[in-house]
Amino acid sequence: MSGAVLLSLAGCALALLGGLFASSPLSARRYRAAAALAAALIVGGVWWVADPRGDFGHPITAEAVDANGAPVSTVLVLQRDGGRRQVRRLPLRRPVDGAEYALWAALLLGLLGGGLQYRTRDVGPRWLAPALPAAGAGAAAVMFARMGGLESGEAGVRAWLARFEVGAVQSFTVPDLPWSAQPEGTVALGVAAAVAALALASALWTTPRSGGERLIPIGAALAAAAVIWRMIEVGGLPWRPAEGALWAVAGLLAVAGLERSSALRASTLVGAALALAAVALGA
Amino acid sequence: MPRLPRMRGPWATAWAVVASPWTPWALGLWVAAGAALGLVSEPGQHPASGLVLQLPAALLVFALVARDLGASTARLRWAALYAAGLATALVGGWLAGGEAGMAEVGGARPTESYTRTIAGRSAAAHLGAQLGATLSADGAALTLAMKEHHVGEAVLPLDGVREAHIGRWALHLVDVAPGDEPAYARLKLTPRGGGDPIERAVRTGSGAALEDGTQIAVLRLSPDFGRALGPAAQIQVDWEGGSATAWHFVDSPDLDARVGAAPWAIELVEVATEPRLVLGVRRDGPIGVALAGFGVMIAALLGLVFAGRREGRS
Numbered sequence: 001m002s003g004a005v006l007l008s009l010a011g012c013a014l015a016l017l018g019g020l021f022a023s024s025p026l027s028a029r030r031y032r033a034a035a036a037l038a039a040a041l042i043v044g045g046v047w048w049v050a051d052p053r054g055d056f057g058h059p060i061t062a063e064a065v066d067a068n069g070a071p072v073s074t075v076l077v078l079q080r081d082g083g084r085r086q087v088r089r090l091p092l093r094r095p096v097d098g099a100e101y102a103l104w105a106a107l108l109l110g111l112l113g114g115g116l117q118y119r120t121r122d123v124g125p126r127w128l129a130p131a132l133p134a135a136g137a138g139a140a141a142v143m144f145a146r147m148g149g150l151e152s153g154e155a156g157v158r159a160w161l162a163r164f165e166v167g168a169v170q171s172f173t174v175p176d177l178p179w180s181a182q183p184e185g186t187v188a189l190g191v192a193a194a195v196a197a198l199a200l201a202s203a204l205w206t207t208p209r210s211g212g213e214r215l216i217p218i219g220a221a222l223a224a225a226a227v228i229w230r231m232i233e234v235g236g237l238p239w240r241p242a243e244g245a246l247w248a249v250a251g252l253l254a255v256a257g258l259e260r261s262s263a264l265r266a267s268t269l270v271g272a273a274l275a276l277a278a279v280a281l282g283a
Numbered sequence: 284m285p286r287l288p289r290m291r292g293p294w295a296t297a298w299a300v301v302a303s304p305w306t307p308w309a310l311g312l313w314v315a316a317g318a319a320l321g322l323v324s325e326p327g328q329h330p331a332s333g334l335v336l337q338l339p340a341a342l343l344v345f346a347l348v349a350r351d352l353g354a355s356t357a358r359l360r361w362a363a364l365y366a367a368g369l370a371t372a373l374v375g376g377w378l379a380g381g382e383a384g385m386a387e388v389g390g391a392r393p394t395e396s397y398t399r400t401i402a403g404r405s406a407a408a409h410l411g412a413q414l415g416a417t418l419s420a421d422g423a424a425l426t427l428a429m430k431e432h433h434v435g436e437a438v439l440p441l442d443g444v445r446e447a448h449i450g451r452w453a454l455h456l457v458d459v460a461p462g463d464e465p466a467y468a469r470l471k472l473t474p475r476g477g478g479d480p481i482e483r484a485v486r487t488g489s490g491a492a493l494e495d496g497t498q499i500a501v502l503r504l505s506p507d508f509g510r511a512l513g514p515a516a517q518i519q520v521d522w523e524g525g526s527a528t529a530w531h532f533v534d535s536p537d538l539d540a541r542v543g544a545a546p547w548a549i550e551l552v553e554v555a556t557e558p559r560l561v562l563g564v565r566r567d568g569p570i571g572v573a574l575a576g577f578g579v580m581i582a583a584l585l586g587l588v589f590a591g592r593r594e595g596r597s
Contacts, residue, residue, distance in 0.1 A: 045319070075533075077513060087514060171534060217587050218588055220584050221581045221584040224584065228577050231573065231574060232574075233445070234444055234445055234455070235445055236379065236448070236455075236567065236570060237380060238383065248336075250577070251311060251314055251343065251369070254580065255310075255343070256311075257587065258307070258351070265305070265308045268308070272311070
């Protein structure tokens with residue numbers, strides 16, 4: 001996990017806190033809406049990144065890695081009736097059952113909560129709209145986190161094989177080290193849940209004070225410092241997804257910090273920056 | 284407050300667009316969308332990156348200054364300084380290198396070119412020398428050399444974050460992909476006279492010397508011998524007083540132990556492929572200007588915070 005991306009995310013969190021807890025009530029509503037939409041965007045981003053085919057609608061799988069982080073595979077010897085003997089090396093990759101439904105639910109709840117917050121008047125109790133994305137993202141994060149159990153030995157490979165119709169297996173090899181299959185994006189989902197929980201907290205304990213907007217340029221300065229950190233850490237400037245995300249986060253927060261006339265515009269940019277930083281961290 | 288010259292016609296329209304409070308917002312979201320595209324596409328190779336990242340980022344500089352031209356002098360000063368920092372960082376990004384692309388290198392297969400995307404099409408670009416790589420626990424050892432000239436070498440850490448600089452190129456690790464041809468055999472060798480077994484990894488066409496002077500050479504490897512018997516290695520063993528060459532198979536541990544005559548019983552544990560390294564390649568350049576640009580941006584943002592505090596007090 002890159003420290004520079006963490007610093008960038010901390011800058012986003014600071015900017016969001018400024019909007020949520022230290023602005024006028026209407027401004028705080030805008031930031032709550034942006035937080036809910038950011039949570040929904042993070043969920044969508046996790047889905048996009050976790051799906052190896054890069055599009056929606058396919059089962060999400062988790063690749064098994066050992067304690068050193070190396071991918072784990074097994075060599076299968078297959079012999080079908082009347083067919084040739086085949087030797088195949090297959091990576092241990094496990095489908096995450098039900099993950100797509102959890103992400104669908106989290107995405108819809110985030111969008112619904114954000115839409116309700118953009119209204120100037122509450123629909124139902126004050127906590128209802130921010131509670132929706134918090135519940136959705138929290139449930140998805142817990143589900144993903146629970147998937148990372150440790151497996152090992154012959155029993156682990158047999159449990160993996162039991163998911164497929166592989167009656168023709170004659171033998172298989174067993175990886176030397178224990179392994180675990182953690183779906184990608186668990187960290188990002190945790191960030192989405194935390195952001196939504198902050199928005200919920202700001203609805204429950206409103207503390208309107210002027211001057212919170214100053215936290216946004218400070219957050220932008222942290223995001224710019226994260227870019228410097230990254231360039232020094234890398235020793236150059238290759239343009240990769242992480243670099244693209246860090247530069248964009250720094251730019252978005254700075255524009256939000258320079259924005260004075262509209263909480264709607266500033267909060268939308270903070271939400272977009274937060275979603276980018278979280279997906280870059282968890283991807 | 285600065286006075287602006289009076290504008291008419293298309294100039295006035297262009298100024299109204301640039302100075303609109305919605306312009307930085309729209310450009311910012313456009314840049315975010317571009318970065319999101321970068322998160323899921325091949326690094327640095329998106330053909331639309333100029334349109335979705337560089338151009339809006341450059342326009343953002345003008346939009347930021349134009350927006351605050353009507354604001355207080357103190358605020359304008361910091362906004363202008365931020366814009367200057369952003370412009371410097373963009374120029375620094377351009378100076379820091381370019382011509383990015385991808386190269387694939389295997390242990391026995393060096394390469395002389397890498398693939399660049401030019402105008403949406405893949406094209407092979409020459410590196411000027413042969414790039415070779417070998418993988419070890421410390422990282423990927425890279426060498427760039429010609430027959431008569433050694434350009435340079437570096438060890439690239441496997442964390443995938445840092446860059447290595449060789450000659451006029453900067454390289455980073457994108458992926459370690461599984462190889463498609465068998466490269467070495469992992470052998471378990473047990474002394475026939477008794478003792479603990481040892482393990483050796485021996486490449487095709489090379490050998491290993493054991494402590495009693497026995498030489499073991501792997502002549503050929505097959506991922507699936509005769510398409511029926513699975514992975515196999517043709518191994519030659521030379522010892523004092525004899526020599527033997529035979530095919531050894533995975534999952535037949537006791538065959539050589541029963542019928543072999545060499546001082547060591549050989550068990551073929553694995554026929555392994557050598558991974559291919561996928562490297563990000565770009566022309567190297569200094570990052571000082573980009574770093575300075577971001578330093579100026581930080582100073583401007585902090586100045587804006589203190590200017591806001593002073594305005595709040597007065």
